[in-house]
Amino acid sequence: MRLSKIATRTGDGGETGLGDGSRVDKDSLRIAAIGDVDELNSSIGLVLSEHLPDGLKAPLLAIQHDLFELGAELCLPGQSRIGADHVSRIDENLEKTNAGLPPLREFILPGGARSAALCHLARTVCRRAERSLVALSRTEQVGPESLKYLNRLSDLLFVLARLLNRESGSGDVLWQPSGPGPVT
Secondary structure, eight states, X not given: OOOSOSOOOTTTTSEEEOTTSXXXXXXXXXXXXXXXXXXXXXXXXXXXXXOOOTTSHHHHHHHHHHHHHHHHHHHSTTOOOOOHHHHHHHHHHHHHHHHTSOOOOSOEESOSSHHHHHHHHHHHHHHHHHHHHHHHHTTSOOOHHHHHHHHHHHHHHHHHHHHHHHXXXXXXXXXXXXXXXXXX
C-alpha cells in the first residue's frame, strides 16, 4: 500500500484505518503496539545517526526493516510477517556481539558514550513495545515469533550498548548501590 496523501483527515474523530480497511480507535491496544514499534524503529534510527564501529550499521538497518515488517503485521490482523528466521538472526547477532565482551559482574546504568546511551534508550522502548504486544496478545492474535523477536532485540540492544561503551573507551557505567553521594 502506498500513501499518495498524508493528511487524509479520516482520523479526526479518534479512529484510524488498518491495512485490511477496518477502523479502530486510536487508543486501542493494536494501535498502541504499532506506535511503540514505530517509536522503537525511530530510536534505532537515532542510534544509526551516530558514528558506529564497522559492522554495526548493516545489522541495525536490517532490524529497522524487520520492525517495519512487524508494524505491517500488526496493521494486518491475522498475518504473521516475523518468523523464526528473524529471531535466529537476532540470536546470531547477540551471540557474536556478546562473545567479545567481558562477563557482566555488576548492574550497569544506561549511559556512557552517547551512542551507547541511545542504545539503552532504544532498549527501553523495545521493552515497552514488547509489553504492548503481550497486552494485545491477551485479546487478539499476535505472531509468537514477534514476541520472541522483541524480547531478543532488547537483549541485543543492551549488549550493543556495552560494545559501544567499550569501543568508545568510556566503559560501562557501573551501578553503585549506595549511590555516588549527594550532588552539591
